[in-house]
Amino acid sequence: MAQPSSPLAPSSEDRIVRRKLSDLVLERLTAMVLSGELKPGDTVPSERDLMARFGVGRPAVREALQAMQMRGLITIVHGERSRVNPLTAEIALHQADTMAQVILSTAPEALDHLKDVRRLFETGMVRIAVAKATPAEIAELREVVHSQRRALGDAPAFIACDIAFHRRIAEISGNPILRAVSEAMLNWVFRYHNDLLHWSGREDVTLGDHLRIIERIEARDAEGAVAAMQAHLDRSTGVIQHSA
Structure with missing residues (x-):
């Protein structure tokens, strides 16, 4: 017959844990x-x-x-x-890098979830850019694309310019938290799935997409810019899924 537990038996909540x-x-x-x-x-x-x-x-x-x-x-x-x-938003989000690496490396569905979040985020950022981008900022976006074209044949440099393009769109918001979130997501996607995000032989597609996004920002066409960004991300997502 089982003996009744002692009323003084320690529970997990009562135990005193010795800390380093x-x-x-x-x-x-x-x-x-x-x-x-x-x-x-x-x-x-x-x-x-x-x-x-x-x-x-x-x-x-x-x-x-x-x-x-x-x-x-x-x-x-x-x-x-x-x-x-x-103490910045970048520092706070940097703390998630190690966990992101583990999750993205061990849970295949996590990349799909990240891509969904990125799609919502990037389309929101481009809508803000349409409303706030100055002529100088639009010129900077064009210069990033020119740098990316000059990097054809150099995969690391091409990808670095790709990151710079999306980062620059987020910076136009003027919101340091949005900028930090953009930086974190881009780092997670490009750092842990670099091999999937390099469009070998299709770099011109990326360049064309980036130019269309800039054109819609310059035209102050919010819906057109969102559609161009969605098409760009959907195309890159298709390449990732095909390569996976």
Whole structure:
């Protein structure tokens, strides 16, 4: 016969978990940044000072500082004092890079989900560009396409120009969060599926699509620009699916 469980038996919620000292130091350092005690551009206290302040050894401090750098909160330069980085949307989204790499590498359906999100995002960005793009910004888009044409035959350079084109459209919004989201999505797509997104032998299709998008932006034709962007992304998606 089963014995009744003791009313004092610890549950998963009651258990006290022993935490690493480096995690506690990381928590304190992060709080110092978020509270403004350590401001962007400030030097981080020396390892010796942190050891004395928190009452821990050098390994815990060093591990915490490395974790801070991985999160984009500080920059560690050999031979110099670490400095606090500005808190930006780019830093926040950068933290998702590792997880994105794992998901896109192990879950085939994740790329389809990312492409769906990108389609919604890019068509929204081009609609904003129609409303806000200045003649100088339109000229910059054309120069990106000219650079991309000059990069024919050089796949890495061609892809870099492709990224620059879509990034520039997002920058026209003037919204740093939208710019950071664009940068993150482009990096995820192009970095983890670079081989699928290089249209070997069909680069002229990409160039033509980009020019049509610019023409619709310049004409202040929102619906036409959205349709041109959708057609461009649908064509590239078709190549990806055919190559997969």
